[in-house]
Amino acid sequence: MVIISASRPLEDFKDYEQVFMKMIESIQIRQSEKSISMNTLISPEDYFMLSYPSEWNLQKIDKNGKTAYYKLTSSEKDQDNNLIIKHIRMKEEQIKGITLDDIGNNLMENFKQNYSNFKELEKLSTISSQKFREYHFSGTINGQNWEGLAYIYMSGYDVYTIYGASLEKNFTVFKSIFSDMINKFYIMIPEKHEGWKIYNQKEGLFSFQYPSNWFLEEQTSDKFNYISISPLRDSSEKNGVDLLYFKIPDGQKPEDLDILLEYLWIQYEALGYDLFDKVNGKFSNFPSAILKVRKKADKNAFNLTVTVFMIDQYMIQIFQSTGQDEEVKNTCNTIVNTFRPFEVKSEK
Structure with a gap:
């Protein structure tokens, strides 16, 4: 149940009544995310991630040169609800001087050719930015009235239309x-x-980049995999980025991220660390838990950030440890920021 109220002094309520009604009508009551089972589409070829209802059908309908199309429909029988994703990688001479508004206007012109009685409607949100535009439209096809939303993203030479x-x-x-x-x-x-x-992780689970003059070492067992990247080899308490990952056995429920973070904090507290932050957030768009600790009684504070998240059935933990060297700190941050949940080919 949702209760919405609005009030003003009686003498001027009439002046505000229409404003209140428009505000109330614009409110969207959204279903709880827990009530809808979602799948995740990760596209290594087109560099995007999208969550969608698990009962929806996904089809990659075309690949032509530098343009890719994906189609999502609510069911095989019901084609009346669909979402299209189009990705195009443009050349420098093509994108020079092109703006999001240019691309959006061209899209609306195309829609006018496909729909009769086409209309651009009032936007439903205020999330437009320099890299993003939203459009709300309606029109008629084969005697049926349709309504839709369109979104355009631009990042460098890559343009996404949804x-x-x-x-x-x-x-x-x-x-x-x-x-x-x-x-x-x-x-x-x-x-x-x-x-x-x-x-590139050998099964294509993830990738990252690191300086060619840093050292990368790997350890594997039948239970876990461990990767260490640092500017120094064989240092007992080094600056760098470590990555631990393992697969949750089939049928076993993954540990809650918050509980896992509590276990990690107990271990670091025993090793002489102070807690200075513990938050829930997102890492590469995956729900994550983040723990930040600092070494006790140390004039040169040693900071450690642990980020924990899941990709499919894999639990991944990233440990970022830095001292006072700003260059090393920045390099570690950049390494972590290059993490992608797919294989990256060097030629792309």
Whole structure:
């Protein structure tokens, strides 16, 4: 149950009544995320991640040169609710001088060719930014009235167009699902770092980059895998980034991230660390738990950040340890920021 109230002194309530009504009508009651089972699409070829309802069907419908298309429909029989993702990588001469508004206007012109009685409607949100535009539209195809949302992202030479539409009579129900899917759309274009190497996990689970003059060492067992990246080899308490990952056995429920973080904090407290932050957040768009600790009784404080998250059935822990060297700190931050949940090919 949701109760919405608005009040003003009686003498001027009439002046505000229409404003209140518009505000109330604009409120979207969204379903709890826990009530909808979601799948995650990770596209290594097109560098994006999207969560969508598990009962929806996903189809990659075309790949032509530098353009890719993905189509999501609410069911095989019901084609009346769908979302299209289009990714195009443009050349420098193509994108020079092009703005998001130019791309959006071109999209609306294309829609006018496909829909009769086409109209641009009032936007449903205020999340437009320099890299993002939203459009709200309606129109008629084969005698049926449709309503939809379109979103355009631009990052460098990469342009993403996402549009979802449903029959007008269903739009009230599906607009919150469309909005949730758009809010979970995450672009992960790999950065290029001159003189750095690319590490790809052998099964394509993840990748990261690191300086070619840093040392990378790996340890594996039948239970876990461990990767260490640091500027020094064989240091007992070194600066650098360590990554521990292991697969949760089939049928076994993964440990709650918050509980796991509590276990880690107990261990670090016993080793003489102070807790200075513990938060829940996102890492590469995955729900994560983050622990930040500092070494006790040390004039040169030694900081450690532990980030814990899940990819499919894999538990991943990233340990970022730094002293007072600002260059090393910045390099460690950059290494962590290059993490991608897919393989990155050096030629791309």
